[in-house]
Amino acid sequence: MDSAALLDLLGNENRRRILRLLARKPCYVTEISEYLGVSPKAVIDHLRKLEEAGIVESHTDDQRRKYFHISRNLRLEVNVSPYEFGTKSAYPASRGFDITTWRYLSIDVQLDDDEEESTRELASELKELEQLENELSMAQRWVQGRITEVLDELTDEADADADSRLYADVLLALSDDPKITDAIAEDVEAPPGMVEQVLADLSENGLVERADDGWSLVD
Amino acid sequence: MDSAALLDLLGNENRRRILRLLARKPCYVTEISEYLGVSPKAVIDHLRKLEEAGIVESHTDDQRRKYFHISRNLRLEVNVSPYEFGTKSAYPASRGFDITTWRYLSIDVQLDDDEEESTRELASELKELEQLENELSMAQRWVQGRITEVLDELTDEADADADSRLYADVLLALSDDPKITDAIAEDVEAPPGMVEQVLADLSENGLVERADDGWSLVD
Structure with missing residues (x-):
């Protein structure tokens, strides 16, 4: 899913409240509607948009009532600076990544505060920093994925039905x-x-x- | 600035286009208006919102024409998972941070793939992961701040007026x-x-x- 579409979705306060609620536990439309103080019709409309984006999905319970939950991990990063407006959105890195072997993550960036750096040195520091930024992003996605796995294991142990x-x-x-x-x-x-x-x-x-x-x- | 207000601002495609443009170079309202194909009145309205949020500021050139640029660094992170809807926004960490001494950043998280982990082990892994996530976030902010500093130095060297x-x-x-x-x-x-x-x-x-x-x- 691209960052622009994700920002459009998250730019709505009620959709953010729905996601915050669903992150605590899966819910029926009526529960969401009551909690938010918003009509079921409006809730259904928000859920449809979130479903189309693949962020939310629905299941049917024993009484054939539809309930909604967040379907997957997703991460969005926005950098704003005088020189950059960058957005990045991504699914978590697969667990196969061995992040301990990453080159830049040890953050051995030189900090020659007092020295005057040459243009070439600055350019090369910039490249290293940009590489480090990418690797930190990947590390973040890996951590997010692993946190979800641990929470899956914990809730599985707690109770098969306790999807909370x-x-x-x-x-x-x-x-x-x-x-x-x-x-x-x-x-x-x-x-x-x-x-x-x-x-x-x-x-x-x-x-x-x-x-x-x-x-x-x-x- | 809080994450909700920031998401509201970034939820608008034209405001994102304005920020992308200003990240390449400071601009007059007329330039932005022409580039976006949007009326100057609408552009002024978007700029006012961005200015109130402290993301954009204006200066006056030699001909007393007002031009706009991005005023500071800002970082937004959104985590969506079946167990979490978390948003975090922050200004960059000060350069004084010595990130090389951070404890978790070496990512020595144990990956006992085959072993059955006890509830206590899972809970303690979860705590470590959450700590690591925070430290990676701080590292990202530090890197963003340092990138801006290097770009400042590079553009200063290039030309005092070349704010681009x-x-x-x-x-x-x-x-x-x-x-x-x-x-x-x-x-x-x-x-x-x-x-x-x-x-x-x-x-x-x-x-x-x-x-x-x-x-x-x-x-």
């Missing part, structure tokens, strides 16, 4: 120390009641357990 | 081998006549010289 970021966030909140429900709820910015339910599911799947000092991960 | 990316691009095109005008014009995607003029200016300032095999940088 909240499960992973609760596990993340517990990764250092045991915590009580209210502290977890604050960490993950969700209502304590909802977090209770997630903890019950996770506990049923043997991932967390209740201890004296709150909930903790099962090793 | 084209001068740097021409120097860049010559940094490896001498080249004839047509080859340079192809490299920098500008008309040969315009490149001739730039080469004449650069030659006058002692940065390039004509040799048997084309133009080359003066060492």
Whole structure:
């Protein structure tokens, strides 16, 4: 998908709110419409545009109700400077990339602050910086892809049906120390009641357990 | 400037075209209007929005005509995934950052492809990845800032008045081998006549010289 089309799509506040909502959990049109305070017709129109762009897709649940979720990873970068207006959008790098072998990523750019650099030196530094910028971009895409994989694994472990970021966030909140429900709820910015339910599911799947000092991960 | 406001601004094709034009060289309203095929009134309206956001600013030339240019560096990143809709916008990191000492940038993330990872391991990998993502972002901003500085130095050397990316691009095109005008014009995607003029200016300032095999940088 090209950057211009993506910027056109993301230039709309309600579409951004829909994406923010779907990133927390897959939703029905009625849920989105209520949450946004926007008519179902308008929501359907936004979803159609996002679907055509391949950002969102729909599935049908057991009751044959259609629900929507974000279908893939996508990354957009915009650079604005007195010398540049650059946009770049891309799907994540495949995991096969071995980013540890990349040449520029070690950032051994020379910083000869005090020295007067010659035109040739400046030109060659510029080339290196542009190469480094590209490699950092690829590294970002790789990291994004890997984060999604880890979240897939975490939510798979949590519950086959729990296609929700909240499960992973609760596990993340517990990764250092045991915590009580209210502290977890604050960490993950969700209502304590909802977090209770997630903890019950996770506990049923043997991932967390209740201890004296709150909930903790099962090793 | 916040990401939502920036996405609203960049969601407009004509504003993107204005920024792309200004990144090549500062322009008068009439130039932008002719280039875009849009009324001066509409151009002024777009410029006002970009000015209010601090992306564009205007100066007055010797004939007291107002011209516009991009005022500063800015970077926007958008991450879309089934678990995330994240936007981040920022000004470049100051040069003082010593990015070589950053902890995660060496990307020593473990890739235990075959091993089954425990929930705790996944959660801790996720934290590292999120930290790495932040540091890569900061590195990108640092690189962008440094690129602008190098381009400033290059255009300063080229000609005090040459506030144009084209001068740097021409120097860049010559940094490896001498080249004839047509080859340079192809490299920098500008008309040969315009490149001739730039080469004449650069030659006058002692940065390039004509040799048997084309133009080359003066060492």
